[in-house]
Amino acid sequence: MAKKMTGMYIILAVLILTVAYFSLTSGSFAVRPGELLSTLFQINPNPQYEILLFDLRLPRIVLAAIVGLGLGIAGAVIQAVTKNGLADSGILGINAGAGAGIVGFMLIFQGQAKTTTLAAAMGTPFFGLIGGLLAAALIYMFAWHRGNLDSGRIILVGIAINSGFSALTLFLSLKMDPQDYEMAMVWKNGSIWSANWTYITAILPWLLVFIPVLFAKSRLLDTIRFNEDTVKSLGISSNKEKTILLISCIAIISACVSVAGSMGFVGLIAPHIARRLAGVEHRYILPLSGLIGMLLVLCADFAGKLFFQPAEVPAGIILAILGVPYFLYLLFKQKKAANK
Template sequence: MPKKLAVIYTVLIVLILAVCYASITMGAFSIDDPSELFSTLFQINPNEQYSILLFDLRLPRIVTAGLVGLGLGIAGAVIQAVTRNGLADPGILGINAGAGAAIVGYMLIFQGQTETANLLAAMGMPFFGLIGGLLAAAFIFMFAWHGGNLDSGRIILVGIAINSGFSAVSLYLSLKMNPNDYEMAMVWKNGSIGSANWAYIQAALPWFLLLIPFLLAKSRLLDTIRFHEDTVKSLGVSSNLEKAVLLIACVGIISACVSISGSMSFVGLIAPHISRRLAGVLHRYSLPLSGLIGMFLVLCADFAGKLLFQPSEVPAGILLAIFGVPYFLYLLFKQKKAVQ
């Protein structure tokens, strides 16, 4: 790894650790004594009050935000490579909305269940999300396919339509819920990590452990797919098959993210762009960096939403959208100007 990249990775990891420490120690109840914090964290003469605060509330939230950011950052970079469209993002393309609609339906089935049933429901949520995400991806292939290839110009338009359609389905299903579950579903749909717990993390973790290494191992293939379709085929790569496999893996990661945090738009758009600016176009460097940048973005958004608006709380997804929409418009204007 080049020295410049090693410095970038080191700085980013330090920033992530700093945000994690701030998120652990700051909030409605602050932890002012670092020695007592670490003794509780490593279970050396732990403080009982700190133990509840750390292990039941703040650590699950930090782990969830980190996993979601990592997954969306990597999935967004892969989707942009597969579609050859720098504006592609799981939220914009409707994959988030497809996974979310399926999971809202699953939440409707399990509403009002006991704690044991809720644990079982948590284990099934990523599977339902995968079905919804794959359905959204199938619509993308169906309507954006032109001349034997994905038409990058149609992808965004098709994605916007799919996003709107599945969002309407989610709203219809959520209206069938009782008031308490409806309120929870609405907060979750906006991208909230406030209800994070270890059961949801355990349900989603296998998906991350299986699919993220798979995508990282495909970094050289992603470098090849960037070229023109004729060039890719001349290299002996089965382009359409490889794209389908990569997209299914991305949908699996996105579904796992949506199942534990709701819809977090624009992470998969912003993180890959920043990563390519810092690390270049080679995916063996930019792909893991995109995941770390995504992790940092979601951690910062969740921390800001929790701390800056006390005693209320703003979901991380809303804060990400506030910054993501102007960035998307900037990229759209920049791409339009480049075409002209």
């Protein structure tokens, strides 16, 4: 199994690097391979290419990869904790809650939440975390049944919460001046066109702290997929562990939403593909979900930039075009299995 997984990691890494290469060299201003190498390795670099690659394209690629990694891993954990293959941070309303918190921050500080100052960039995830935690608290409140999370209620509650926070976000956006409103709407649709190294610096600490927490509990995730009585018989405090896992996921998601907006369906699609490739062990599912999430966001951003020139379509919209049919397919499949 280890050899098989190593091969999959290598294949995904090659695919990620290939998409990153084409994203670096393609666009309205093409870069030849020789110019790319000389600029990256600082061998007689052209100042114009340095600005294009290091200030514009490379931060965008790195940010897309980091966001995909975080959302893919968080999605796999959320599905394991809720025992629901349809669970996703976007569908459950966590993205919308985090987004509402961040738009509130943007409104309070008159659009300064998306400036390139490190203090502002570091501040937005905290407001996103508050909104995400509020969404999670509402999920707990309405989906809690007989001392446990009812996986059957989670999706319905999540859809309602998603709608509510989306309406709140729109209401807050309408209070902004036109320039800030336009910026908020572009960001809300899941766009990383304004990526810079400051955003990357702001998001990295969150992922470096909370992703290892999730990896450390990968064996626990294998256990909690059983019924609650079995989990408790093993001496595991199920609700406590689930709370730690969900808070870690919400922290990661909030950080990702703060710099890239709502990237829906990454946390739904990536874990499903990972489970098909890796089976049921989360020590393999989590890294695989992260790599697949990376690839999805990179491909979505590249497609939105390349195929709609001179305009750009936000990566979040491309992911929604792919994700909605996939969600309906999974919903139909789950309903069909339940009727048997």
